[in-house]
Amino acid sequence: MTKEKTDKKIVRPPVIVVMGHIDHGKSALLDYIRKTNIVESEHGGITQHLSAYEVTHKERKITFLDTPGHEAFKKMRFRGAEVADIAVLVVSAEEGVKAQTLEALKSIRENKIPFIVAINKIDKPSADVEKTKQNILENEIYLEGLGGNVPFTPISAKTGEGIPELLDMMLLVADLEELSGNSEGQASGIVIESHLDQKKGISTTLIIKDGILKIGSFIVAGDALSPVRIMEDFHGEQIKEAVFSSPVKVVGFSKIPVVGSSFETFKSKKDAEKVVVKTDKKIENLSLQESAEDMVEIPIILVADVLGTIDAIEHELEKLENERVKIRIIKKSVGSISEDDIKTASGKSGTLVVGFNTKADNPATTLANRLGIEIKVFNVIYKIGEWLSEVIKENTPKIQVEEKTGSAKILKIFSKVKDKQVLGGKVTEGELSVKEKVNILRRGEEVGKGEIVNLQQSKANVKEIKGEGEFGAQIQARVEIAIGDTIEGFIVREK
Numbered sequence: 171m172t173k174e175k176t177d178k179k180i181v182r183p184p185v186i187v188v189m190g191h192i193d194h195g196k197s198a199l200l201d202y203i204r205k206t207n208i209v210e211s212e213h214g215g216i217t218q219h220l221s222a223y224e225v226t227h228k229e230r231k232i233t234f235l236d237t238p239g240h241e242a243f244k245k246m247r248f249r250g251a252e253v254a255d256i257a258v259l260v261v262s263a264e265e266g267v268k269a270q271t272l273e274a275l276k277s278i279r280e281n282k283i284p285f286i287v288a289i290n291k292i293d294k295p296s297a298d299v300e301k302t303k304q305n306i307l308e309n310e311i312y313l314e315g316l317g318g319n320v321p322f323t324p325i326s327a328k329t330g331e332g333i334p335e336l337l338d339m340m341l342l343v344a345d346l347e348e349l350s351g352n353s354e355g356q357a358s359g360i361v362i363e364s365h366l367d368q369k370k371g372i373s374t375t376l377i378i379k380d381g382i383l384k385i386g387s388f389i390v391a392g393d394a395l396s397p398v399r400i401m402e403d404f405h406g407e408q409i410k411e412a413v414f415s416s417p418v419k420v421v422g423f424s425k426i427p428v429v430g431s432s433f434e435t436f437k438s439k440k441d442a443e444k445v446v447v448k449t450d451k452k453i454e455n456l457s458l459q460e461s462a463e464d465m466v467e468i469p470i471i472l473v474a475d476v477l478g479t480i481d482a483i484e485h486e487l488e489k490l491e492n493e494r495v496k497i498r499i500i501k502k503s504v505g506s507i508s509e510d511d512i513k514t515a516s517g518k519s520g521t522l523v524v525g526f527n528t529k530a531d532n533p534a535t536t537l538a539n540r541l542g543i544e545i546k547v548f549n550v551i552y553k554i555g556e557w558l559s560e561v562i563k564e565n566t567p568k569i570q571v572e573e574k575t576g577s578a579k580i581l582k583i584f585s586k587v588k589d590k591q592v593l594g595g596k597v598t599e600g601e602l603s604v605k606e607k608v609n610i611l612r613r614g615e616e617v618g619k620g621e622i623v624n625l626q627q628s629k630a631n632v633k634e635i636k637g638e639g640e641f642g643a644q645i646q647a648r649v650e651i652a653i654g655d656t657i658e659g660f661i662v663r664e665k
């Protein structure tokens with residue numbers, strides 16, 4: 171492998187993703203930034219060609235993932251890949267924090283990337299920035315100047331007010347993160363989009379995170395390989411080379427790369443193919459391992475009167491599989507069920523011998539009786555399905571799943587004796603019940619589990635709390651609960 175390595179690190183433009191609740195202005199913000207930073211006369215207009223684009227602010231480039239909540243961002247942890255360097259969490263100055271805001275925040279924190287809060291819609295008559303800031307704090311987003319270190323900027327995606335300051339903040343956070351890249355080495359980065367173009371072939375959008383990508387080199391993304399013959403920038407213009415953090419489209423991959431996977435670049439096809447072969451083996455081994463660990467396999471020997479019937483039965487069997495059970499036909503044949511079929515079945519525990527419009531010959535029946543192998547013969551296809559459905563049900567491993575019943579915000583702590591705490595809270599969703607188990611969350615992360623020992627409302631003992639009412643509770647837990655924590659009630663179901 172002759173992958174070029176140099177130590178010429180320079181400042182790299184940040185890659186930004188914009189997230190938040192629906193209708194809070196994510197798309198409007200991106201549209202305003204794009205239209206005001208890309209000159210309309212360039213390249214015949216500003217038509218967006220890729221799912222990412224570059225803008226220039228104060229003579230520095232910034233790359234944006236165009237689709238809010240982009241698929242690549244959701245899959246950051248796939249193979250350790252990281253797409254965005256910085257996130258912008260958009261919150262409406264009219265509505266404050268909503269459910270999808272918290273979902274976006276959870277994704278940001280899980281991926282451990284810095285973020286900026288953009289308080290949008292400040293141009294609206296009903297906008298209340300101070301109230302929104304307080305609401306943000308109540309949801310454990312600790313803003314700068316208000317007890318935390320999360321930067322924020324009030325903006326209007328409609329008028330553009332505050333957007334220059336937001337772009338300044340992006341560059342400042344990027345500087346604090348000390349983003350850097352190699353300006354001369356072979357390119358590497360992340361696959362953010364891939365699809366099959368009927369005319370051109372497999373088209374893939376890449377974000378370069380390091381190095382330089384040139385025409386004539388070879389890209390490997392997982393077990394997919396592509397020569398770099400056709401490369402386009404986000405305008406759709408053909409280019410000969412691209413540097414970090416540029417978004418580019420490359421056409422010509424051998425198979426569709428997995429979105430969120432990382433890519434590497436090589437000077438020669440031979441070096442690239444060596445990596446693909448190794449990756450292929452890793453993927454195959456991982457697949458086998460996952461199959462062995464996570465799925466129950468039901469092996470079947472299938473014998474029918476004619477070949478066409480076997481095809482029909484196979485099609486029916488495919489419908490019966492689920493995520494925890496796989497049917498695998500280890501042998502299929504036409505004619506009678508033979509002694510050889512029984513011998514094959516005896517080699518793998520749990521193998522089922524299934525016949526359709528046929529019968530077992532005498533030697534097969536004798537051997538099956540001796541080995542305790544059951545032979546099932548049918549003459550109606552759907553009857554095979556009905557029988558196998560029951561077999562699958564019996565063999566499907568049970569898993570325990572926590573189902574959330576409700577959640578509450580902790581407002582006060584009254585007392586603590588050993589592992590029991592008396593506290594006050596407010597239900598924010600669903601309902602909570604006595605004897606119910608709870609997850610204890612702090613800043614969106616689970617810190618422990620507990621159990622509700624007692625509930626009170628209006629100084630009277632109650633069995634459950636519904637709606638958005640305030641309550642008192644005694645909770646038994648090893649972890650000490652604090653003001654601002656969230657408790658989530660749950661029941662465990664077996665599926």
